[in-house]
Amino acid sequence: MPAEPRYRRIAEELRQAIAEHAYGPGGRLPSEGALAERYAVSRGTIRQALMLLRHDGLVTSRRGTRRVVLDDAPVQDFAQMQSFARWARSIGEVPDGAVIRQGWHPADDAEQRQLRITPGARVLRVLRLRHLSGRPAMLERTSYPEPVGAIVEPLPPDTVSVTEFLERGGVAVADAEHTIDLVLADAEDAEHLGCAVGDPLLRERRRTTDPAGVPLEWSQDRYLPGSIAFVVHNSLASTPLTRHHMVPDGRDG
Amino acid sequence: MPAEPRYRRIAEELRQAIAEHAYGPGGRLPSEGALAERYAVSRGTIRQALMLLRHDGLVTSRRGTRRVVLDDAPVQDFAQMQSFARWARSIGEVPDGAVIRQGWHPADDAEQRQLRITPGARVLRVLRLRHLSGRPAMLERTSYPEPVGAIVEPLPPDTVSVTEFLERGGVAVADAEHTIDLVLADAEDAEHLGCAVGDPLLRERRRTTDPAGVPLEWSQDRYLPGSIAFVVHNSLASTPLTRHHMVPDGRDG
DNA sequence: AAACCGAAGTTGTATGGCCAACACCTCGTT
DNA sequence: AACGAGGTGTTGGCCATACAACTTCGGTTT
Structure with missing residues (x-):
């Protein structure tokens, strides 16, 4: 300690x-x-x-x-932004989560680039539904590279906080880059979040890396709107926030 | 210099x-x-x-x-995040803008709190439509406190960059806090952005302050989705990004 | 072959000092 | 009353040093 x-x-x-x-x-x-x-x-x-x-x-x-x-x-501190469960508890809600589907797949283009892995490598894709005090709040599609995925895979499906588990396993998160925009719910989103297809969702794509700069996860979280907002502070002293322009058919989806 | x-x-x-x-x-x-x-x-x-x-x-x-x-x-640097016009030019688009309506009003609750002014004070409310290369991109509702408003008021309605003008006038922006979430277009949004009422928009609420901590503006920008995203970086070293929970009928609208 | 150990290299934490740039107030002058 | 000069307090920028904590790598031992 x-x-x-x-x-x-x-x-x-x-x-x-x-x-x-x-x-x-x-x-x-x-x-x-x-x-x-x-x-x-x-x-x-x-x-x-x-x-x-x-x-x-x-x-x-x-x-x-x-x-x-x-x-x-x-x-809030870094840990609270990093972990859905920790954040939920800090605002007095009861976090909950369940794995809907998971499995190993060959990495696609975006995963190769985001996780900096070679074309042949596999990733563990996990689809997870997150609740706030019983109500569905967010659908999470995460890709883990080989070593991290091996740790995540055997976890019970109802593990509340994967992040906290990884920490105890010695996996330390040091940096994260978030991209926030708006998407429309597809059939899968609608089914699990309980909304209609085409309903708007707030999307947060996130890539986290360890202290050595090695990517640990790449995730795409979709929040039901109305109860969540992201707050950023920037100043002359540090400018961590940028606006991004996307071409109509932007890849990296 | x-x-x-x-x-x-x-x-x-x-x-x-x-x-x-x-x-x-x-x-x-x-x-x-x-x-x-x-x-x-x-x-x-x-x-x-x-x-x-x-x-x-x-x-x-x-x-x-x-x-x-x-x-x-x-x-990007602070200036690019701060000014729509500067950002637009940096991505190779032609910025444009026009004031739709402006006028002095007694500050409401949110304005009093955000701009730290006394109940009696007036604010200059400006409704401005922003274009990217000719296409509507964002609708901006900004409130300026008395001294700043007095500088902004006489500007021609088609001023492309208010921020750059304020800078030359000696108004320096040092800090900004951004809250990003999702809203549905109201009648006014729909009319000017050319979308339907109820269409989802990406909202950025922003409060900027000068080097002394005095609020300079409070703005509510609504972006047409699909071409804009916000990117934030955070790390153990600095955590400028936080998640926020809002009660269903959150004030500060 | 695997585990351990130690040396070298590198960043983090902390001290102490110096001067410049700037804000703010006071006082004196106009 | 308005303006200006100067003094004081405060933060920004830069330097030099020392040691602690940690990674890495090579060599040694097991």
Whole structure:
């Protein structure tokens, strides 16, 4: 169990203080020097902590004045965005899930490119339905490359959190790229989500990679609209959000 | 014209080198020490540059080994995400736009909260239709608080880029928070976008703030689906993306 | 052949320092 | 009252150093 570095612990404390309105929205944070003294660390360490808050959009920062608290920002950690089950629990819902179908297939074009595997390789395709407190919420089509698939395959179909299982198995997720757009439900979507064919769904395509940059999964999640939204923060300091133009018959479907 | 700091220039060079496949996808970057020597700067400066690439998802980084190039990542800068016109031009389309309606109104609940203004204050509401190379693409409902609205109001209705005009006027955007979900077209959407009432649209609600944390605009953009997608990168290092649960009759409409 | 060990290389964490750029306030001048 | 100059406080940029934690690889032992 590696101890959290100091700058992360300090960031956590500041995050909590902000959440409790210790400085109020629009209020000013103490200066870096003051914080350094309070926590008995150097200014550099304080700056590292504040960087985290800045990237999450909790505070601004500009030369000359103290940092300003932006808002009670909707910050979750990486793990919560990564795992449907964890997210569901954090909003007070009961997550549930069931594998509808799974099996090994030769990788198609998109899978080869997304998972960076050779033409011959196999992938494990899993079709999974996710519930929020009993109601269908999302249909998930995930492709796992050989090594990860071998871990996922034997899991019982009603495993609530595959992500959490993989973590315990030593599979660490470090990066994820999400593409969000809109699609119309096909027959399979309609059947399992309980909507009509052609009904609009919010689609999130996601590729996750491990700390070494090796792709771990490629997934296409389709959410019933009305109860889900994606929130992104970007700033001059970091611009993780981009708009994408697709030609009418865009591949990578 | 302030000179770009060194770490940003170095990041730009590395970005370009990666784009030209100088290290190849899955390849390894030179060590921090080697880069520091090459650019004749300290390791700290190199690390600042590499942080930028890491947040954008171009490279991984973990203790013990050299950084790995993740992919030709879809990176645009903040300005391109911020301005519809700039984005359109960057993908080779001709942006166009026209104000359909605009006028001052007392701020409603959502506007008061989003723009952090007092109950009595006025906002300038602008309804704007955006075209991509002649075809309707997006309908934009923006609310500007008093000072910004006063700058926007006198603009000619066919101003292509309001954002670029505001920049020249000294209005700087530093932060933006985006909420992406799905809505069905109302009568007004249908009329101007040329779709049917009830057709699904991709909605992006956006609040931008200046470097001091003062809200500059609150906008609700509705995109015709099929040609637009939002791409987000997140990682252990920074988690700007969150999932949000909305109660059926969520306010903040 | 497999497992273990250790050395070398690399990134992460933290300290300390210095100056520049900028915001903000005060005070004095106009 | 309006304006401008200057001083103070604060963050940004950059440097140098030291050690810790980790990966990788080669060699050794089992």
